[in-house]
Amino acid sequence: MSKKPYYITTAIAYASRKPHIGNTYEVVFTDAVARYKRMQGYDVFFLTGTDEHGVKIEELAKSEGITPKEHVDKVVGEIQDICKLMHISYDGFIRTTDPRHEEVVQKIFKKLYDQGDIYKSEYEGMYCTPCESFWTPSQLVDGKCPDCGREVQSAKEEAYFLRLSKYQQWLEDYIETHPDFIVPEGKKKEMMNNFIKPGLQDLCVSRTTFQWGIPVTFDPKHVIYVWIDALSNYITAMGYDPDGSSDQFKKYWPCDCHVIGKDIMRFHSIYWPVMLHALGLELPRQLFGHNWILFGEDKMSKSRGNVIYASDVVDAFGVDAARYYLLSEMPYGSDGSITYESLIERFNTDLANTLGNLVNRTIAMAQ
Secondary structure (H helix, E strand, O other): OOOOEEEEEEOOEEOOOOOOHHHHHHHHHHHHHHHHHHHOOOEEEEEEEEEOOOHHHHHHHHHHOOOHHHHHHHHHHHHHHHHHHOOOOOOEEEEOOOHHHHHHHHHHHHHHHHOOOEEEEEEEEEEEOOOOEEEOHHHOEOOEOOOOOOOOEEEEEEEEEEOOHHHHHHHHHHHHHOOOOEEOHHHHHHHHHHHHOOOOOOEEOEEOOOOOOEEOOOOOOOEEOHHHHHHOHHHHOOOOOOOOOOHHHHHHOOOOEEEEEHHHHHHHHHHHHHHHHHOOOOOOOOEEEEOOEEEOOEOOOOOOOOOOOHHHHHHHHOHHHHHHHHHHHOOOOOOEEEOHHHHHHHHHHHHHHHHHHHHHHHHHHHO
């Protein structure tokens, strides 16, 4: 009897800097689900990878005196080293600089343009460089980016737009009639009440103010903006092509679960379903939005000096303890917290005393 396919993904990591332990949680969690599904007899495909384009990477590379490709190659190497260190059993690793991905993204953009779902206009708004997001003045919080709290700059440029507004009612109806599409329930309510029901604005999907991106084939001064480029990885990695998809894509799509951090749930709950629907593809079965692992009570930040890396934890406690801690410390639907004190306590209480004692007694009885 053939095994039932099961396709699970992480969001792809942004290749600007080496990821900290909070970023590593997502890939460890997804790995645990993939391993469990394999044990149940599923034919699992577990995809992860890296998002490698954008103005932030272009600026970082310039400040380092290297090319953007040299910069991302270095960071991708660090990300893959972390996956190896944490025993991540992925089946595919996609980079958005892969030539095949770039070619298919260009085809996706052209298909959406040809059928009228992408159109050319002009954008004027407030732009947050770290988040690579445009905002209207009413969306700002105290004049700053609502996502990261940083300063924004006024920007005006010619751009292509994705007609999100056209699919407003369809998206509302789809989410309402598919109660397990966005989980946990709190994330679904947040997406619907805060972002979808107030009204969808058409989305800027090209830029002309930087070069480090995938060019629009029919208008090469434009590069394809991050959300069409990055989100498409879930289908390009599996062999999707508007001109004819691979057997692998037909086998594994639709995706069973996208595991996504809460800060990018909006893009996966709105932009991604609309893109797929416009392409005539089925939607993923589930979007699981996880929260953050904080350092004590604070969000990890290099500028605050409160960042812990996976290698720090593994060096001190070993890889199994690091994986166990990440999976046990993160509550469903709310933020988790990491401190060295709680690491030591959980290591001693759960692993050494409870499980260690159980194994020791079992071996003694078996002997």
